[in-house]
Amino acid sequence: MLELPHSLRLRRLRRHPTLRRMLAGVRLSADELIAPLFVHQQLSAPREIPSLPGHCQHSLDSALDTVRRWADRGLGAVLLFGIPARKDDRGTGAWDDAGAVQKLTGRIKQSLPQVVVITDVCLCEYTDHGHCGLLKTGRDGGAEVDNDATLELLARTAVSHARAGADIVAPSAMMDHQVRAIRQGLDAEGFADTAILSYAVKYASSFYRPFREAAQSAPREGDRRGYQMDYANARQPMLEALSDLQEGADMLMVKPAAAYLDVIHRIRQRVDVPLAAYHVSGEYACIKAAARAGWLDEKAAVLEVTTAIKRAGADLIITYYAEDLAQWL
Numbered sequence: 455m456l457e458l459p460h461s462l463r464l465r466r467l468r469r470h471p472t473l474r475r476m477l478a479g480v481r482l483s484a485d486e487l488i489a490p491l492f493v494h495q496q497l498s499a500p501r502e503i504p505s506l507p508g509h510c511q512h513s514l515d516s517a518l519d520t521v522r523r524w525a526d527r528g529l530g531a532v533l534l535f536g537i538p539a540r541k542d543d544r545g546t547g548a549w550d551d552a553g554a555v556q557k558l559t560g561r562i563k564q565s566l567p568q569v570v571v572i573t574d575v576c577l578c579e580y581t582d583h584g585h586c587g588l589l590k591t592g593r594d595g596g597a598e599v600d601n602d603a604t605l606e607l608l609a610r611t612a613v614s615h616a617r618a619g620a621d622i623v624a625p626s627a628m629m630d631h632q633v634r635a636i637r638q639g640l641d642a643e644g645f646a647d648t649a650i651l652s653y654a655v656k657y658a659s660s661f662y663r664p665f666r667e668a669a670q671s672a673p674r675e676g677d678r679r680g681y682q683m684d685y686a687n688a689r690q691p692m693l694e695a696l697s698d699l700q701e702g703a704d705m706l707m708v709k710p711a712a713a714y715l716d717v718i719h720r721i722r723q724r725v726d727v728p729l730a731a732y733h734v735s736g737e738y739a740c741i742k743a744a745a746r747a748g749w750l751d752e753k754a755a756v757l758e759v760t761t762a763i764k765r766a767g768a769d770l771i772i773t774y775y776a777e778d779l780a781q782w783l
Contacts, residue, residue, distance in 0.1 A: 480765045484528040489776035493517045494537040495554040505664035527780045531570040545580035549610040556618035563619035572622040573615040584673040586627035601629045609639030616645040626653040628681045637702030652703035655691040658682035661710050661736030710734040715766040722767025731768035738774040
């Protein structure tokens with residue numbers, strides 16, 4: 455056991471604010487932040503999201519204006535989610551080259567080429583049943599996700615996004631072997647330079663509800679626990695992460711973030727690739743609601759939580775507080 459001198463007083467190194475900053479082991483930067491954005495194919499003006507105060511479903515024009523403002527404030531990357539004009543049982547709007555994500559991606563890359571565009575690759579925003587893949591009849595006679603049949607559609611969606619100019623595609627459907635299918639699809643179509651940020655560790659979480667309102671993607675029946683991870687399981691995250699790396703992922707993600715710091719840390723200890731963490735909609739909404747009620751200092755709470763995510767091992771942080779953080783840091 456380490457023996458410490460009796461004269462040691464750690465608070466000597468905490469007395470001066472400049473000294474505290476000098477000795478800080480974790481530093482936040484706007485360069486490490488990724489801002490989520492929702493774009494709706496049919497809107498002509500932004501529409502507020504009640505459970506995500508400060509965020510909107512955007513039209514193409516308001517989305518581009520928002521990304522331009524974010525870039526002016528020092529943010530360098532956005533994560534795009536689309537809401538189509540029409541949903542169906544196959545989610546065909548996901549790979550529509552004239553879809554909202556594809557159009558916005560093209561506009562951003564044309565007018566703001568310095569911004570890194572990351573696109574979410576999933577079917578839940580595009581299917582009328584709200585699940586992340588095609589459905590089939592299960593053994594019990596009920597509907598379940600058809601993993602293998604979904605893979606080709608996810609690859610088709612990723613290729614459509616890459617064709618529009620996406621720098622990075624981010625598969626979030628939690629289908630087994632989705633990364634392999636997407637990597638093969640991208641390479642076959644000449645998009646070998648398009649990177650993959652895999653939602654490798656995505657738990658079935660109660661903290662997604664505001665997102666599902668924003669993306670209009672709540673399952674019509676059932677839930678996603680059959681393909682998203684059980685939050686009580688601490689062993690499968692590493693298997694998921696290593697599997698996605700073997701299949702061609704360039705970066706990994708843990709989602710949610712604040713409630714899963716232990717998982718972020720474990721992944722960080724085993725892999726050297728860039729690791730992202732998604733501070734999700736419900737985590738954002740909790741802080742926002744408490745701050746509005748006067749129960750905590752919003753800025754102090756956000757800085758503390760974001761620092762904790764970075765301290766756990768995340769290189770990149772996807773957060774609805776990105777714009778605020780860019781101004782506070």
